[in-house]
Amino acid sequence: MNELLDVWEKTLRISFSPPRGVLVVIVILFVYLLVLFPFAYLFAYFDRKLTADLQARVGPNRAGFRGVLQVFADLVKLFQKDPAFFSSGFEKENIWFHIYIMLLFTGVVFLPLGSLTLLINTDMSALLPFCAAFVLAFCTLLFSLSQGEVQSSFGGLRVAVHVLSGAFPALVALQAACLYAGSFRWSVISESQGVFPQSWAAFTSPFLFISFCVFIVGGLVMWSLSPEEGGFSVSSKLSGKKFFIFRLGRFYGLFLWSVIAVVLYLGAWNMPASLYDGLKNSQEYLLILFIELGVLLAKTLFLMFVVTGIVRVNPKIRVDQATDLSWKILSPLSLVSLIGTVLWSGWSYIR
Amino acid sequence: MRSDLTKWTIGPFLGFPQGFSHGITQGPIKLELFIDGEVIVHGTVETGYLYRKLEKAIRLHPWVSTLSYAGRLDPENAVFGELVLCLAVEKIGKTEVPLRAQRIRVVLSELARISNHLSFFVSVARTVDSEIMAQYVLRDREKILDLFELLTGSRFSLGFLCYGGVRKDITDGFIERVLEVCELIQKRIKEYNDIYTFNAAFIKRSKKVGKLSKEIIINYGVTGPNARASGVSYDVRKEQPYCGYEKIDFKVPTGIFGQGDPSCGDVYHRFLLRVFEIEQSIEILKQATEQIPVGRFNVNESVQSLNVPSGEANARVESSRGVLECHVVSDGRAQPNSVQFWPPSVASAAVISKVIEGIKIEDLLVVLASLNISVSEIDQ
Numbered sequence: 001m002n003e004l005l006d007v008w009e010k011t012l013r014i015s016f017s018p019p020r021g022v023l024v025v026i027v028i029l030f031v032y033l034l035v036l037f038p039f040a041y042l043f044a045y046f047d048r049k050l051t052a053d054l055q056a057r058v059g060p061n062r063a064g065f066r067g068v069l070q071v072f073a074d075l076v077k078l079f080q081k082d083p084a085f086f087s088s089g090f091e092k093e094n095i096w097f098h099i100y101i102m103l104l105f106t107g108v109v110f111l112p113l114g115s116l117t118l119l120i121n122t123d124m125s126a127l128l129p130f131c132a133a134f135v136l137a138f139c140t141l142l143f144s145l146s147q148g149e150v151q152s153s154f155g156g157l158r159v160a161v162h163v164l165s166g167a168f169p170a171l172v173a174l175q176a177a178c179l180y181a182g183s184f185r186w187s188v189i190s191e192s193q194g195v196f197p198q199s200w201a202a203f204t205s206p207f208l209f210i211s212f213c214v215f216i217v218g219g220l221v222m223w224s225l226s227p228e229e230g231g232f233s234v235s236s237k238l239s240g241k242k243f244f245i246f247r248l249g250r251f252y253g254l255f256l257w258s259v260i261a262v263v264l265y266l267g268a269w270n271m272p273a274s275l276y277d278g279l280k281n282s283q284e285y286l287l288i289l290f291i292e293l294g295v296l297l298a299k300t301l302f303l304m305f306v307v308t309g310i311v312r313v314n315p316k317i318r319v320d321q322a323t324d325l326s327w328k329i330l331s332p333l334s335l336v337s338l339i340g341t342v343l344w345s346g347w348s349y350i351r
Numbered sequence: 352m353r354s355d356l357t358k359w360t361i362g363p364f365l366g367f368p369q370g371f372s373h374g375i376t377q378g379p380i381k382l383e384l385f386i387d388g389e390v391i392v393h394g395t396v397e398t399g400y401l402y403r404k405l406e407k408a409i410r411l412h413p414w415v416s417t418l419s420y421a422g423r424l425d426p427e428n429a430v431f432g433e434l435v436l437c438l439a440v441e442k443i444g445k446t447e448v449p450l451r452a453q454r455i456r457v458v459l460s461e462l463a464r465i466s467n468h469l470s471f472f473v474s475v476a477r478t479v480d481s482e483i484m485a486q487y488v489l490r491d492r493e494k495i496l497d498l499f500e501l502l503t504g505s506r507f508s509l510g511f512l513c514y515g516g517v518r519k520d521i522t523d524g525f526i527e528r529v530l531e532v533c534e535l536i537q538k539r540i541k542e543y544n545d546i547y548t549f550n551a552a553f554i555k556r557s558k559k560v561g562k563l564s565k566e567i568i569i570n571y572g573v574t575g576p577n578a579r580a581s582g583v584s585y586d587v588r589k590e591q592p593y594c595g596y597e598k599i600d601f602k603v604p605t606g607i608f609g610q611g612d613p614s615c616g617d618v619y620h621r622f623l624l625r626v627f628e629i630e631q632s633i634e635i636l637k638q639a640t641e642q643i644p645v646g647r648f649n650v651n652e653s654v655q656s657l658n659v660p661s662g663e664a665n666a667r668v669e670s671s672r673g674v675l676e677c678h679v680v681s682d683g684r685a686q687p688n689s690v691q692f693w694p695p696s697v698a699s700a701a702v703i704s705k706v707i708e709g710i711k712i713e714d715l716l717v718v719l720a721s722l723n724i725s726v727s728e729i730d731q
Contacts, residue, residue: 055486154389154712315479315552318713319389 027119031108039297040251043304044071050305051312081240096143097242103139104249107132111259112186114269114292116285126174126184129260130167133222133253137163140249158319165323166222169214169330176211176334176341177201177264190268202265207340212265214334216307219257221326223250254304262299269296378726380700382715389711396703401730409690414440414514414657417687421677422508424692425728427470430456430463431670433512436690438593439679440514442664446650452516453594454643458529459502459511460594460668461632461639465536466495467671468576468625468632471723472543475622478716479556484546491539494532501525514657516649526640533633540626548623557619561706561718564616571705572698575673577722580624581616582606587669599638601631618721659683672696672723694728 045060045068052059060067109119110128120128137160144156178184180201181192193200202212262268269292279288317325379400385393409420417436424432434456441448448456469492476484496506502525503511511518547553568578578585584605588596604627606615651657663680673695680689699722706718 051483054483056490057486313481313483313546314550315476315481315484315556317552317555318711320711321555 024119027117028108031111031113031117032105035113035293035297036108036252036255039255039301040248041071043251043255043301046305047308050309054309054312075244078240078244096139096146097245100136100139100143100249101245103132103136104245104252107136107252107256111256112190112263112268113259113296114289115187115190116289116292118186121186124184125186126178126189126260126264127171129256130171130174132256133163134167136249136253161319161323163222165326166218166220166330168218169326169334170218170222172331172334172338173211173215173218174264176208176338177215179338179341180204180208180345181264186263186268189263190270193267193270195267195270195272197267200265200267205341205344207337207344208265210333211337211341212261214330214337215261215264216303218326218330218334219261220307220311221322221330223253223257254307255300258300258303258307259296262296262303266299266303269293271295378730380724380726382703384707384712384715386712389713391707391710391712391715394704394707396700398700398726398729401726403731405731406690406692410687413685414659414687417690418512418514419508419510421690421692422510423727424694424731425670425672425696425725426507427725428463428467428670428672429508429510430459430512431668431675432692433509434460434594435666435668435670435675435677435692436679437512437514438666438668439664439677440659440681442666443662443679443681444514444659446515448516448594449647449650450595450644451520451646452648454639455517455521455648456512456594457596457599457639458636458643459499459509461636462495462498462529462532464671465629465632466492466499467723468629469495471625471720472547472622474720474723475557475618475717476547478720479553481553487542487546491536494535498525498528498532501528513649513651514659515651516647518649520648521643526643529636529640533636536629537633540630543626548626554619556714556717557622557721558617560618560714561621561710561721562615562617563702563706567702567705568616571702573673573695573702574698575669575671575695576624576628577621577673577699579603579605580621585674587667587674591667593666593668595642596635598642599635601635601638604628604631618717621721621723659687663689670695672725672728673699692728692731694725694731696724696726696728699724700726700729 048070049059049067060070063069063073107129110125110132112118112125118125141156141160144152144159147153178189181189183189197203201208203209271291275291276288279285279291381397381400383395383397384391403423405420405424409417412420418433421432421436422429440446469488472488473485473492476482476488499509500506502521503509505511563573563577563581565582567573568581568583573581573583574585582605584603586603586605587593588601589603604624659681661681661683663678665676665678667674667676669675674693675695676693678689678691678693679687682688703719703722703724706722707715710718
């Protein structure tokens, strides 16, 4: 982490040496202000346009040129809707909502967005997002139960069930990918893959491709919003700012999942080695940062659109059916992919 | 009944989305559910929040105006309300409706049937949370509403029928447009099959869910597609033909896929039956448009001058939701003495408490949507 912060110090070109904590905050702010929020905005806009196109509608076209300001307009509307952000009388609900927000906003330190934003790059880094997902789901459950409404309680319970059932196959699939890379460290996982598709983990062996599919579908189960039927969801009673933050949390979940899938299976943020070495030698860290971000986010955006497209076109299955899918199909497949990857890697080593 | 169950009232006055204005019931309905975890053990239905004194209003107005009220019985199927009242009044007056008018009535009825069945697909798609599926169907339904607009100037409450025929003759090019839409819908049925019938996720959500047995159907008097999906073969168009349906060759798709199938009568079959019914409606439309003769479209010179003699009559039509019955009593005055409707949704709503027993809460709306109930029709 110290090396990373040294690079940031050089990148920022400041004459004095700021405290390390300040640099960490700067990195987090960079990720939030220049990556997460703009990306959420872009995704929301393109998602609405694409969905409208699939539904033979025009989509947002009022606010700004071709409706590009529509998301902003919605945001303004949501923020005006509920002036009493944390009103009294809802203390329990507010406590869990505060914790939810804190987790949401600190969870960004786990995000592997490039070699220069890896704040936590330990031997167990790849497992940390799962911990975050569990805690976030637990928090959502308590938040929904604290609302005291039957439908939001059902929604919260379903979120918890989704996360628990999707996590097992996804964790096993992650182990297969990390086994191929030889580590749970983000930097090692990234280095084990190349720039072009044939050197991406997902396409190096059939077992890793199965593992990739299991990881994606497991993620869908984990992050799938519980069916909205009759408003049986956590957000059914939310409005205004709380609704916005809750939806941002759901987006963050999908984004986090897609980023991890890209890092594990789709070549991470890798650029051609010659280009990387040249930029590093000339100390163009800012350029490295943006190229890596660009590569990673382009792949992530593509993956997110594919996944959301599949979700949008198909009906949602019931929570017990999602659990069945996870336990009876995804889990055995993930175990097959893990064992297959062990044998494949062992055979390659012996040969 | 167990006493440790959670009682949960879903009603129009609790601000709950499916209570007051959820699209699947097209009106307010109150459900009182007793749930055990996610399973509904027992439930009751309460209607009456949309009571408009429709029958009373009809009695207070002259004969000419009554048809507008009859069309409001079920705004989405306005033509059937008008038609059944027309048939009853024409029976009292022993009016011979011209063949051209009869054929136009058949065309309008079948278009309304297709439109309502497509609307059913939309409701079901929305309850399984697939807006894209819903929009695909809505796109085609628009074409039928365009046809209504072309002929009558209205898209829903048509107000096109009158005692003794129809108000106006069909416009130039209308028949060609109807046939074009038939061709389009026929092609689209393949698409609907792709996105619904053969969709694994849809099958998971609809098969073996909300099963209605033949016994329940008969005991509660459920009619229409809901009954036919459970294997009860009854269609007024075949049993007691009206408007010249006896001269049209068509099949009544009934339980052809359900013979021996233990899941017969579930949500999936109710959906599938409507797909088959759309195919048959297209067949009827093709034949009816071919058979439209040249001639008068109304027996009365003016729709304003109408004298209904004393008497009473009963008429039945096969609406898209089931058998719609109307009983009219006339004492020779300018207003009817009594008009009573027996809409199909009454029986369909009565079986809700039976059909939701043992289903999961997540399936509640899917099952309700599959019954295709119009609260407007029940409350009148």
